Amino acid sequence: MSQPFEIGTVRVGPGNLGTGYIDSAYLRDGTRVRIPLVVAHGAAPGPMLWVGSAVHGDEIPGCEVIRRLMRERLDPRALRGTVVAAPVQHPVAFLTCARLTVHDGVNINRVFPGDAAGTLTQRVAHDLFHQGVARSDAVLDIHSNAIGAVCFNIVRTGGSGPAWDGQWTLANAFGISVSVGPVGQLGLAGTLQDAAIQAGKPALTVELSGGYVWEEPSVRAGLLGVLNVMKALGMLDGAPEPQTEVPVIPGRLTNRRYLVCDKGGLVRPLRPLGSKVAAGEPVAVLYDVFGEAVETIASPIDGWVITYPVAGNRTAVSGDTVAFVFGTA
């Protein structure tokens, strides 16, 4: 029998579900930023798994994955270890359904492990990380690309040791496509995943699809993936099951390209998401407001079309990313 478990304001006995908060910084009106937690504390001892969502406040499919996991699928009496779920990891950005914090314009997923004396966003990152994430044995941080995107996990390279190797235990069990690259690839550093690995915790960035809505195949793939990870960690009985709801691209996607436009206008995708594309082949075309084609965006590599990330609409300005194409070499 395991002991009672405490985190933030949550105190939960073995075999039970509890809710509460990690308390963080203060807003202008004195309101406290409170990071909500749902905790399933197993009757039997085992690892602590962190499952977080909405670190970007407009990426909510992970909230639904967590709801189904914690409210429909898990029975704490039959669980070994503890699942700490944080459905809204950055409540300030969630409040405005935005990627960035409106108060300081900061992307929280570039400032982990945060700073207790920094900006609002840095303080929330610090409290989330040190009071929550850093206590766990494994970490899943669920994000979301645009509608219809290929779901994938990110595995980091550039270090060695149990946390780095442990990423593969999580990714192989989760079962969706895997993008592999060094910390800092395409300017992506200071992520929750990076900080967790630096702190010795195996961690994945999980990229589902749907943006600020959710898509059933993506949510079901996310839920199955988390349950698979729990089986691999010995928290649940059984072996991981293969992903069948979403396309899984074979091999390791090591070549990650963001396709950027030079002109501005309306973006028309030319290739289905998940389809193979050859180097030089057009992936999208840009029309101006008069309907003239002003730019064709071609893939620089052989790869797969992963997403058209122009969030929420199909317009672009110079320098916007209009498509992700990932290759295996």
Ligand SMILES: [Zn+2]
């Ligand atoms: Zn995100």
